[in-house]
Amino acid sequence: MDRYNFKKIEKKWQKYWDDNKFFSTKITNNKKKFYCLEMFPYPSGKIHMGHVRNYTIGDVLARYKSLQGYNVLHPMGWDSFGMPAENAARQNNLDPKTWTEKNISNMKSQLKKLGLSIDWDREISTCTPEYYRHQQEFFLELYDKGLVYQKEQYVNWDPIDQTVLANEQVIDGKGWRSGAIVERKKLKQWFFNINKFSEELLENLNSLDEWPNKVKIMQKNWIGKSFGCEISFKINNSKKVHEIKCFTTRPDTLFGMSFLALSVDHPIAKFYEKDEEFVKFKKECSKVGTTEEAIASAEKLGFKTELLATNPLNTKIKVPVYFANFVLMDYGFGAVFGCPAHDQRDLDFALKYKLNVQTVVRPDKNDNYFTVKDKAYTGPGYIFNSSFLDGLKCPEESIIKTIEYLEEEKIGNKKINFRLKDWGVSRQRYWGCPIPIMYDENNQPHKVPIDKLPVKLPEITKLETTGNPLDTLTDWKEINVNGKKYVRETDTLDTFVDSSWYFLRFCSPKNNKYGFDEEEVKYWMPVDQYIGGVEHAILHLLYSRFFMMAISYKNEKINIKEPFKGLFTQGMVCHETYKNENGDWLSPDEIETFNGVKVEKRDKNKIVKVGPSESMSKSKKNTIDPEKIIENYGADAARLFILSDSPPEKDVQWSDEGINSSYKFIQKLWLLNQKISSEILKDHESDNGDNLTKRTNQYLKKITDNLSSFSYNVLIANFHEIYSFLVKEISNKYTKKTIIDNYSKILITMIPVIPHFAYECLEMNDFGINKAWPNYNKKILESDRVEVVVQVNGKKRGLVNVERNIAENKLMEFIKKQKNINKYLVDRKQKKIIFIQNRIINIIN
RNA sequence: GCGGUCGUGCUGAAAUUGGUAGACAGGCACGGUUGAGGGCCGUGUGGACCUAGUCCAUGAGAGUUCGAGUCUCUCCGACCGCACCA
Numbered sequence: 001m002d003r004y005n006f007k008k009i010e011k012k013w014q015k016y017w018d019d020n021k022f023f024s025t026k027i028t029n030n031k032k033k034f035y036c037l038e039m040f041p042y043p044s045g046k047i048h049m050g051h052v053r054n055y056t057i058g059d060v061l062a063r064y065k066s067l068q069g070y071n072v073l074h075p076m077g078w079d080s081f082g083m084p085a086e087n088a089a090r091q092n093n094l095d096p097k098t099w100t101e102k103n104i105s106n107m108k109s110q111l112k113k114l115g116l117s118i119d120w121d122r123e124i125s126t127c128t129p130e131y132y133r134h135q136q137e138f139f140l141e142l143y144d145k146g147l148v149y150q151k152e153q154y155v156n157w158d159p160i161d162q163t164v165l166a167n168e169q170v171i172d173g174k175g176w177r178s179g180a181i182v183e184r185k186k187l188k189q190w191f192f193n194i195n196k197f198s199e200e201l202l203e204n205l206n207s208l209d210e211w212p213n214k215v216k217i218m219q220k221n222w223i224g225k226s227f228g229c230e231i232s233f234k235i236n237n238s239k240k241v242h243e244i245k246c247f248t249t250r251p252d253t254l255f256g257m258s259f260l261a262l263s264v265d266h267p268i269a270k271f272y273e274k275d276e277e278f279v280k281f282k283k284e285c286s287k288v289g290t291t292e293e294a295i296a297s298a299e300k301l302g303f304k305t306e307l308l309a310t311n312p313l314n315t316k317i318k319v320p321v322y323f324a325n326f327v328l329m330d331y332g333f334g335a336v337f338g339c340p341a342h343d344q345r346d347l348d349f350a351l352k353y354k355l356n357v358q359t360v361v362r363p364d365k366n367d368n369y370f371t372v373k374d375k376a377y378t379g380p381g382y383i384f385n386s387s388f389l390d391g392l393k394c395p396e397e398s399i400i401k402t403i404e405y406l407e408e409e410k411i412g413n414k415k416i417n418f419r420l421k422d423w424g425v426s427r428q429r430y431w432g433c434p435i436p437i438m439y440d441e442n443n444q445p446h447k448v449p450i451d452k453l454p455v456k457l458p459e460i461t462k463l464e465t466t467g468n469p470l471d472t473l474t475d476w477k478e479i480n481v482n483g484k485k486y487v488r489e490t491d492t493l494d495t496f497v498d499s500s501w502y503f504l505r506f507c508s509p510k511n512n513k514y515g516f517d518e519e520e521v522k523y524w525m526p527v528d529q530y531i532g533g534v535e536h537a538i539l540h541l542l543y544s545r546f547f548m549m550a551i552s553y554k555n556e557k558i559n560i561k562e563p564f565k566g567l568f569t570q571g572m573v574c575h576e577t578y579k580n581e582n583g584d585w586l587s588p589d590e591i592e593t594f595n596g597v598k599v600e601k602r603d604k605n606k607i608v609k610v611g612p613s614e615s616m617s618k619s620k621k622n623t624i625d626p627e628k629i630i631e632n633y634g635a636d637a638a639r640l641f642i643l644s645d646s647p648p649e650k651d652v653q654w655s656d657e658g659i660n661s662s663y664k665f666i667q668k669l670w671l672l673n674q675k676i677s678s679e680i681l682k683d684h685e686s687d688n689g690d691n692l693t694k695r696t697n698q699y700l701k702k703i704t705d706n707l708s709s710f711s712y713n714v715l716i717a718n719f720h721e722i723y724s725f726l727v728k729e730i731s732n733k734y735t736k737k738t739i740i741d742n743y744s745k746i747l748i749t750m751i752p753v754i755p756h757f758a759y760e761c762l763e764m765n766d767f768g769i770n771k772a773w774p775n776y777n778k779k780i781l782e783s784d785r786v787e788v789v790v791q792v793n794g795k796k797r798g799l800v801n802v803e804r805n806i807a808e809n810k811l812m813e814f815i816k817k818q819k820n821i822n823k824y825l826v827d828r829k830q831k832k833i834i835f836i837q838n839r840i841i842n843i844i845n
Numbered sequence: 846g847c848g849g850u851c852g853u854g855c856u857g858a859a860a861u862u863g864g865u866a867g868a869c870a871g872g873c874a875c876g877g878u879u880g881a882g883g884g885c886c887g888u889g890u891g892g893a894c895c896u897a898g899u900c901c902a903u904g905a906g907a908g909u910u911c912g913a914g915u916c917u918c919u920c921c922g923a924c925c926g927c928a929c930c931a
Contacts, residue, residue, distance in 0.1 A: 217849060218926060226930075248931060261931090296846075296929050326929040336931045344846085345929060419930055537926080644870070645857050653857070657871055664885095665870095705861085714859065717869035724869095789865050794912045796865055834911050840864050842911050 004670035006634030010756040014115055023117045025073050027523045034070035035524050036062040037503055039532030039540070040077045043103040044084060047110045049573040049616055049642070049654060050533065052626045056639045057570055057648050057712065058531045059116045063752040064707050066117065067773040073524050074117055075506040077124035078104050081132075082495045083161060083177055086431040090463050096431045097459070100127055110627055115635045115755050122509045126498040127431070131505065133454030134515030135497065136436040138551065140447050147193045147550050150445060154265070154329075155424065157185035162467050163428045164189065184286055189426040190435060190491065194546045198223055198418040201545055210529075210566035212649075215537040222538050224419025229403045231412040233260060233337065234310045235268075235321055242268060247332030247417050251406060252398035255386035256339040256360040258350060260309040260321045261302065265329035268307075278303055278323070285325040300349040301325040309337075312411040314387065319356075324349065332417055341372040360385045361394050423543065425494045428468040430460065432492030438479050439487050448488075449481060455488070499540055500547035503527050503563055518557055526565045534569035541567070568710060571651040573642070575622040577611035587621040588656075613653045624654055636754035637663040643753060644716040666757055669723060669750075673761045676730055676743055680765070684733035692734055693780060695725055696742040700776035703749045715753070722746060740767065745774035790815055791842040792824040808835045815841070 017023065038058035041051055062074040078100075085096035092099070104125060111118070124131055142148045156165040158175035165175055165182060174181055194201075202223045205216045228249035235242045246260070262268055264282045272278040281303040307321035319338075326345060327336055340350035341359040350357055351374070362370035363381040383389045383398050388405075392398040406412030426435070434455040436448040448455055458476045463469050470476070470490040477488045501515065507524040508517035541564070548563040578586040580600060591608050592601050600606040616623045629638050641662035646652040699722045706715040726746075730739075744767040750758040762769050782804065788811065790798040798821040802814060812833070816822050828845040835841045 214849065214926085221848065221927060224927095224930065228931080246931075250931080298929080300929080324929095326931090328930070331930045338931090343931075345931080417930080534925085647858085650858095655857090655871080658857085661871070702861095711859095713857090714869080717859075720869055787865085791864085791912070794910090799865065832911065834864095836864070840912085842864085844911055 002674075004667050004757070006636060006666070006756070009760045010113075010115060010635050013756045013759050014112060016759075017115075017117070018112075018120075021121070023072075023074060023119045024121055025071060025119050027520065028071045029523075031069070031071040033073065033524060034062075034065040034529075035073045035503075035527045036065065036529050037073075037075070037506070037527045037531070039530070039536065040079050040499070040502060041107065042079045042082060042084070043100055043107055045103045045106065047107050047626050049624055049626055051111075052114065052638060053570055053573050053642045053648075053652065054532060055111065055114060055116055056642050057568070057710075058529075059114075059639075060643070060707070060712060060752040061529055061531075063117050063755060064773070067748065067751060067771075069772060072117075073122075073506065074119060075122040075124075075509070076111065076116070076118045076120070077122075077502060077506065077509075078107075078126065079495065079499050079502070080104065080125045080127040081432045081492075081498055083163075083429065083431070085127075086429065086463065089431075093462075095460060095463075097127070100125075110630075113627070113630050113635055114639070117755070122506055124502065124505055124509050126433075126495075126502065129454045129456050130512070132433040132498070134505070135433050135493070135501070136448075136453050136455055137450065138501065138515060138547075139493070139497075140436055140450070142192065142550050143447060145550070145554050147196065147553070148190060149193065150188060150190055152186055152188045153191075153424070154184050155187050155189060157183045157187075159183055164424065164426060187426075189424045190437075192423040192425055192546070192550070194423045194543075195418060195420055197546055197549050198225070198420050200549060201420075201542065204545070204562055208562060208564075208567070211564075212567060212569055215534070215541065215567060215569060218537045219542055222420065222542065226417050226419075228415060228417060229406060229412050230333070230415045231312060231337070231406060233312060233335075235260070235307050236310075237306050237308070244268065244335050245333040246335045246337050247415060248337065250339065250342065250395075250399070251402040251412065252383060252386075252389060252392070252394060253339040253342045253360055254311065254313050254337070254402065255389065256341045256358045257311055257317075257319055257337045258340055258356040258358060259319050259338040259346075259353075261324035261327050261336050261338055261349070262321065263327040263329040263334035264303075264323050264325070266323070266327075266334045269323065272305070272323075281323065298325070300345065300352060302349060302353055304353070312406070312409070322349075322353075330421060331419065340376065342376055342378055344376040344378070347372070347374070347376045358385060361398075365391070423494075423546070425497055426491040427494050428471075428490075429492050430457070430463060430469045432495060433457075433498060434470075435489045435491050435493055437489040438481070439489070440484070445489070446481075446486065448479070452479070452481070457492075496539060496543050497547075500543045501551070503530075503544070504551075521558065521560070525560050526563055529566040529568060530564040531568045531570060533572070537569065568649070570648050571646065572615040573654055574613040574615050574651050575624060575654045576613050577620050577622045579609045579611060581606060581609075585619070585621040588624060615651070616654070629659060633659055633663040634666070634756075636757050637666055640665065640716065640754055643712040645713065647713050648710055665720070665723070666754065669757065672723060672727055672730075673765075676726070676739060677765055679730055679734070680736050680739050682733075683736040685735065687734050687738050688732045690780075691732070692729055692738060692742050694783060695722070695729070696745060697776045697780045700745060700749065700774055701781060704773075704776065707752070712753075719750065719753075740765075743767075744771065748772075748774055786838045788838065789840040790818075790821055791840065792821070793844055794842060797821050797824050804838060806837075808833065808841070811835070811841060812843075815843075 036058055038054050062072050066072040080100050085100045088099050089096040126132065139148065158165050158178055158180055160178035160180040161175060164187065202220060202225055205219060208216060226249050228247060229251050230245050230247050231251060232243050232245055235244055264285050284301065302322040302324045305321045305323065308318040309321050311317040311319065327334060338346040338349060340347040340355065340357045342361055347357065357372055359370065359372045360383060361377060361381045362384055363379060364370065365382040381394050383392045383394050389398060389402060392401055403412065403414050407414065434457055436453060436455045437445050438448055439445055458473055460469055468490055477490065479486045479488055504516045504521055504525070508520040511517045544563050548560055552559050575588065578588070578591055578598065580586050586600070586608060590601055591598050594604050598608040598610055600608055614620060614622060626638065637659060641659045642652065644662060645658055699718060702718050703715060706718065744762065747758050747762050747767065748771055759769050784804050785801055786804050788800050788802055789796060790800055798818060800814060800818065802811060816825065825843065825845065830843055830845050832844040833841065
C-alpha cells in the first residue's frame with residue numbers, strides 16, 4: 001500500500017483552493033456571517049511557531065464555522081510599518097520598503113503552505129498608501145471631532161532608537177525594543193484623547209462576555225478609575241498666597257494631614273528654578289535606570305520649601321510643603337496631602353523627616369489608646385481627633401460626609417480620577433504613516449487638505465544613522481496650499497494606530513473612497529472571534545476599542561460600540577533549552593540523542609545540558625523553523641501537533657516526539673482509509689449491529705462540543721479514539737451505505753484540523769467535498785441501556801448495565817442480585833438512597 | 846505592595862461543570878516481526894499491602910455535602926499582569 005504523500009497532496013489542495021477562490025467571500029444576506037480574525041503579523045522575514053499556532057487555531061474555527069453554513073470572513077494582512085524595517089534598512093543599506101515587501105512575499109508563501117482558509121483577495125498591508133491614506137483621513141476626522149490635540153510633554157525618549165516611546169513601550173525603565181535606558185525629554189507631541197472615553201471603555205468591559213476575564217481585569221486596572229475628591233489648599237510664604245489642588249480618595253483623613261507634597265514638575269516649581277539645591281534635588285529625582293519595582297520601593301525623598309499649607313478644615317493648622325520624588329505630575333494634580341497615620345508611603349516620608357503623625361481613624365470606636373506608630377492603619381474603623389467628623393464610620397460615612405462639607409464650603413469637589421493617560425501618537429521615525437498636518441509661518445498647525453491626501457512617504461535611498469530622516473528632506477517638507485507656503489509635520493504615527501482599525505479595512509479592502517464601506521462594515525462587524533497573544537491584552541486591544549469609539553463618535557452612520565465580540569488569547573510555543581559545556585546556547589539542530597543522552601552533533605562526546613522549556617526565542621536558540629517542519633512532516637502534521645498537546649490558551653511544548661507522532665497518526669489514518677475503501681467495495685448485505693452508527697454519533701457530539709469550547713487538544717484525543725475504534729470495528733460486516741454514512745461524517749470533522757488529508761480522502765472515496773457539518777442524532781445517542789454507578793456510603797462499589805430510565809426500586813432489586821455489591825448491603829439497614837436517573841445510585845446504611 | 850491565574854501519574858494533559866479520577870498522547874518496560882538497528886504490531890505502566898481482593902491517592906490542613914479534583918476557609922508553592930496612582 002502507498003504511503004500518504006503529503007507533499008503531493010498538500011500542494012494539490014492548496015492549488016485547488018487557490019484556483020477556485022475557495023475561501024473568497026462576499027456579503028450574502030440570507031446567510032449568517034462569521035468574522036474570524038487572527039492578529040495580523042509583522043513581516044519580520046519568516047513565520048515562527050507562534051504564528052503557526054495562532055493561525056491554526058483561527059483556521060480550525062473558520063473552517064468549522066464555514067462547514068456549519070456560516071458566511072465566513074477570514075482575512076490576512078501585514079502590520080508592515082515599524083522600526084525593524086528601518087533598522088534592517090540601515091544595517092543592509094537598502095530601503096525599508098524593499099525589505100518589507102520581500103518579507104511579505106516570503107511569509108505569504110509560508111502561510112499558504114500551512115493550508116489556511118484565507119481570503120487572499122482581501123490582503124492588506126499597512127505601509128501602502130492605499131491603506132494609510134485612509135488612516136490620515138481618520139486622523140483629520142478625529143482632529144475635527146476634537147479628539148486629537150498637540151501639547152508639549154515630557155516623553156519617554158529612547159536614546160538608541162532616537163524616538164519617543166509610549167508608556168506601555170517602556171518596560172522596566174527600558175525601551176521595549178532597544179533595551180536602552182529611557183530618558184525624559186520635553187517635546188511637542190500629537191495626542192489622541194483616549195481619556196475622553198475612559199468611562200465608556202471601562203463600562204463596556206461588562207458587555208464583553210466572550211472575552212477572557214483576565215484581559216478584562218487587566219484593562220480595568222489600566223484604566224484605573226478611582227473615586228474621591230479634589231481639595232483646594234492655600235499655600236503661602238511671607239509674600240504670596242497660592243492655591244493648589246490635590247486629588248484624594250481619603251478626604252476623611254484630612255485632620256491627620258501633616259505635610260503637603262508636590263511633584264518636581266508642578267507649576268509651583270518654576271519659583272525654584274534658580275535654587276541650586278532644588279535643581280540638584282530635581283536631578284536626583286529624575287534618575288531613571290532602575291526597575292519599576294525599585295522605583296516603587298525607593299527611598300522617599302523630599303525637598304523642604306519655606307511654604308506652609310493651610311488645612312482647609314481647620315485654618316489654624318499649617319503644615320510644611322515639600323517637593324517629593326514619589327509624587328507624579330501626570331496623575332491627579334501632581335500634588336498630594338500627606339496623612340502619615342493612614343498611608344504607608346506618607347508614614348515612611350513623615351518618619352524620615354520627623355513630621356507629626358496624627359491618628360484619626362481607629363478600628364474600635366472606644367479604643368482610647370489606639371495610635372499609629374510605625375505601621376499605617378488603612379483598614380476600616382471610626383474617625384476621631386477630627387472635630388465634626390468624630391465618631392463617623394469609616395470609610396462608608398466619613399468620606400461622603402467630608403465631601404459634602406468641602407462642597408458646601410466651596411473648597412473641594414467630588415471627583416473621579418482615571419489612571420489612563422492620553423495616547424501620544426507622534427514618533428520621530430521615517431517608516432510610519434505621515435501625520436497629515438502642516439505648519440504656517442507662525443508655526444501654527446493646519447490640516448493637510450483632503451484632496452492632497454495621501455501624504456506619501458517619500459522614497460529615501462539612504463537613512464541617516466540617528467534621528468528622523470524626514471526632518472532633513474527640505475523639498476518634501478515644503479507644501480503649497482492656495483499659494484501659501486507651509487512646512488509639513490515630520491513625525492509619523494505610532495504603529496499601534498495602523499493596527500487599531502485594520503479589522504475595518506478587511507471588510508472592504510479595496511474601497512478607495514473611504515477607509516471602509518458602510519454597508520460592508522455593517523454586515524461584517526463586529527469581529528466574532530479575535531485570536532492572538534495575551535501580550536496585546538492592554539495596548540492593541542484598548543487602542544482598537546478606542547478607535548472604534550472615536551469613529552462612531554458624532555457619526556450617525558456607524559455606531560459600533562465594540563470591535564471584538566469574542567476574544568481568545570492563545571499560549572506561547574515553548575521548547576527545551578540547551579547549553580554546551582561553556583554555557584553557550586545551542587539550537588535543537590545542533591544536538592542529537594545518543595544512547596538516551598543529549599549530545600552535540602559535532603562531537604558526540606560532548607554532553608549537552610538540558611534546560612527548562614521556555615518560550616521560543618532567537619536569543620536562547622530554542623526556535624524551530626516552521627518551514628522545515630512543513631517540509632519534513634507536512635502542514636497537516638504540524639497543525640495536528642500544535643493543537644494536540646495542550647489546551648490552546650496554555651503554553652505548549654514543542655517536541656520531536658510530538659511532531660513525529662502526529663505525522664505517524666496521519667499515516668495510520670491513511671492506512672485506515674485504504675482499509676475502509678476496500679470494505680466499501682465488499683458491500684455486505686446487512687449490518688452486523690449498529691455499533692458503528694452509535695459510536696459515530698457519540699463521536700460527533702464530542703467533536704462538536706469540543707470545537708465550540710476551544711478544547712482543541714481534546715478534539716485531537718477524540719480523533720485518536722475514533723481511529724482506534726474504526727480500526728477494529730471496520731472488519732465487522734457493514735453495508736456500503738452504513739460505512740459511507742458514518743465514515744464520510746468522520747472525515748468532514750477532520751477538515752478543520754487536517755484539511756488536506758480530509759479533502760483527499762473525501763474525494764478519492766467519492767464522498768463529495770462540499771458537504772455540510774454533520775449533526776449528531778440525539779435519538780441514536782440515547783441507547784436503551786446505560787451504565788449506572790453504584791455507591792455504598794459514597795464509595796464506588798460497582799457498575800451495573802441496566803435499561804435506560806430504570807426505576808429506583810427495580811434498580812435496587814437488580815443490585816441486590818449482584819454478589820459483589822450486595823455484600824456491602826446485607827445485615828445493614830438502609831437509611832437513605834440517593835438516586836440520579838441513568839447515572840448514579842448511592843445507598844447509605 | 847496591589848490585582849489575577851493555577852497546583853492531578855515519569856511527562857503533556859482529560860474529567861459531561863458537584864456524581865466511575867487519570868480519557869488521549871508522549872516516555873519507559875516487556876513480547877512479536879526483522880540477519881541487526883530503525884520502523885511496525887501487541888501488552889503493561891498512580892501508590893501500598895496480608896495481591897481472585899482491599900485500602901490509600903488530585904500541593905497541605907480543615908469545612909459544607911449522601912458524594913469534592915471541582916464549592917468555602919486557612920496555609921504552602923508556582924506563574925502572569927500592574928506598580929510611588931494619592
